[in-house]
Amino acid sequence: MIATGIKRGTAELAVLSVLADGPLHGYEMARRIEQQTRGALRFTLASLYPLLYRIEKRGWVRGAWETSPAGRRRRCYRLTPQGKKKLSPIRKEWAELFRALHRLTETSHA
Amino acid sequence: MPDWQELVRRQLAGLALEPSERAEVIEELAAHLDDTFEDLRRRGFTEEDAAQRCLSEVEDWHVLRRRIQIARRKENTMSNRVTQLWLPALLTFALAMGFLALIQLFGPRPHIVPSNGTLRMTPVATVYIPWLLSLPLVGALGALLSHRAGGARRAVFFSIVFPVVPYLVFFLMLLPFALTFEKHAGRDIILSGFLVGLAGWVLLPGVALLAGGLPAQLFLSRRVSSRSVAAH
Numbered sequence A: 001m002i003a004t005g006i007k008r009g010t011a012e013l014a015v016l017s018v019l020a021d022g023p024l025h026g027y028e029m030a031r032r033i034e035q036q037t038r039g040a041l042r043f044t045l046a047s048l049y050p051l052l053y054r055i056e057k058r059g060w061v062r063g064a065w066e067t068s069p070a071g072r073r074r075r076c077y078r079l080t081p082q083g084k085k086k087l088s089p090i091r092k093e094w095a096e097l098f099r100a101l102h103r104l105t106e107t108s109h110a
Numbered sequence B: 001m002p003d004w005q006e007l008v009r010r011q012l013a014g015l016a017l018e019p020s021e022r023a024e025v026i027e028e029l030a031a032h033l034d035d036t037f038e039d040l041r042r043r044g045f046t047e048e049d050a051a052q053r054c055l056s057e058v059e060d061w062h063v064l065r066r067r068i069q070i071a072r073r074k075e076n077t078m079s080n081r082v083t084q085l086w087l088p089a090l091l092t093f094a095l096a097m098g099f100l101a102l103i104q105l106f107g108p109r110p111h112i113v114p115s116n117g118t119l120r121m122t123p124v125a126t127v128y129i130p131w132l133l134s135l136p137l138v139g140a141l142g143a144l145l146s147h148r149a150g151g152a153r154r155a156v157f158f159s160i161v162f163p164v165v166p167y168l169v170f171f172l173m174l175l176p177f178a179l180t181f182e183k184h185a186g187r188d189i190i191l192s193g194f195l196v197g198l199a200g201w202v203l204l205p206g207v208a209l210l211a212g213g214l215p216a217q218l219f220l221s222r223r224v225s226s227r228s229v230a231a232h
Helices: A002-019 A026-036 A045-057 A081-109 B005-010 B019-042 B047-055 B061-072 B074-106 B130-148 B151-185 B190-231
Strands: A061-067 A073-079 B111-114 B123-127
Touching: A002 A026, A002 A061, A002 A081, A002 B151, A026 A045, A026 A073, A026 B061, A045 A061, A045 B019, A045 B061, A061 B111, A073 A081, A073 B019, A073 B190, B005 B061, B019 B047, B019 B061, B019 B130, B047 B151, B074 B151, B074 B190, B123 B190, B130 B190, B151 B190
Parallel strands: none
Antiparallel strands: A061 A073, B111 B123
């Protein structure tokens, strides 16, 4: 239960964070996350879209079809005001958790 | 380049969403595979390797279909439950009962199992062999319907064995009475009769249903994963 919750939480944070920089479609999002985390986080199609649909349902992101100059249709996601509001406390919670874990691991190594 | 639209459409067949919404999901996932493929090709992968890597983006399409359904149709959990569980379960029940009625009316005489091994006692279980032989087919049909509707393993299993569930409930409700009367009667009649009845109406038909349903479920799950390789 904890493992699933943590995994889901980090995935949501990753997606919301990259979308904070601007709208992206699914593939761009997966690539951006992989690049920015230097390959530590990798989203496959199977892990990304159920998550996107879930947070879209919650109203944190909104998807809309856009056509590129090359004529390709892609569904681009952008943060909604609700998603922007959500991102800030999530970031704080995770930063706090990582700091706590860091302190814990440092103590246990000492 | 593989036809990603066709592949995704095939793999997500039975995705329980509105047609327009389903088409949107298929287009979006196909576009993702398309981008992945082109990116890999630009990075020097052969067409074959790139396609193989794209296919590895989804380990189990059946699981993905279910997760998409849950994510997009929270408000329709009830209708999912109906199509994945209740509908196949009730259909297998109706078919099993229909076959039983037909066999009772037109079939050969049943095999009668007495409670204590001799025919002097009241028979408590009548075993209809043709009916038992028809049950693997019914179980397989239950598995097929539930699987196609995107049912999880538990829903598929329940759909397979549902025809014996009412009998099981009946026998479980009967058990306290059987134990009480057994104590008063002081003879080994009622409890043994109960056990023979349980075997004849729950265990044997249950095994027969699973004999058809489980291989069907296994076959359908394997077909889903092998299809992606075949499409490549």
